Amino acid sequence: MSAVLQPLEARLEPLTIERLVPVCAVEQTAYSHPWTRANFIDSLHAGYHCQLLVGGPAARGGDETLIGYFVAMKGVDEVHLLNLTVAPAFQRQGWAPLLLEALCGWSRAQGAQWLWLEVRASNARALEVYERQGFRRVGLRKGYYPAHDSRREDAIVMSLRLNESTSAWGALK
Numbered sequence: 001m002s003a004v005l006q007p008l009e010a011r012l013e014p015l016t017i018e019r020l021v022p023v024c025a026v027e028q029t030a031y032s033h034p035w036t037r038a039n040f041i042d043s044l045h046a047g048y049h050c051q052l053l054v055g056g057p058a059a060r061g062g063d064e065t066l067i068g069y070f071v072a073m074k075g076v077d078e079v080h081l082l083n084l085t086v087a088p089a090f091q092r093q094g095w096a097p098l099l100l101e102a103l104c105g106w107s108r109a110q111g112a113q114w115l116w117l118e119v120r121a122s123n124a125r126a127l128e129v130y131e132r133q134g135f136r137r138v139g140l141r142k143g144y145y146p147a148h149d150s151r152r153e154d155a156i157v158m159s160l161r162l163n164e165s166t167s168a169w170g171a172l173k
Contacts, residue, residue, distance in 0.1 A: 010055035010067055012102055017054065022066045023075045026087045033146045035083060043082065049106060053099055056147040061148060070099050081117040094130045108162050115162055118155035120145050127156065135160045
């Protein structure tokens with residue numbers, strides 16, 4: 001007999017300096033070249049839109065679990081996604097599209113017409129998620145990311161026209 005999995009309750013909350021310890025811990029486990037604590041502090045001080053996706057018993061008054069987070073920078077009529085991470089234990093469970101949908105909603109509310117991002121050329125899973133959400137490959141930044149052995153890795157530049165994007169929930173309606 002197989003166990004029945006209970007759905008994880010989740011909610012978005014603002015990232016604060018006080019909550020950086022678990023964020024930095026996830027960042028370290030998720031990437032070979034993670035953001036530093038200083039990168040997150042700089043983003044907070046710059047006023048970037050930084051959100052956590054937390055879940056678990058905290059929704060009912062217990063300890064919370066960090067599922068993922070994103071950091072985005074607002075421009076004149078666009079938003080640039082700087083970091084979107086799902087904790088390794090929660091990957092491949094649909095949380096990245098949920099985070100992207102939340103970011104798209106916020107971006108539209110800010111009057112943005114476009115959402116931009118860069119992703120490592122080798123990150124096939126992320127590329128697949130972004131393309132499923134409607135992002136298009138629009139360019140290449142040679143040597144954009146640090147890589148192993150002091151080498152550099154290319155970034156694929158992607159964009160999403162916000163008034164044409166499809167909701168992650170569209171297929172459920």
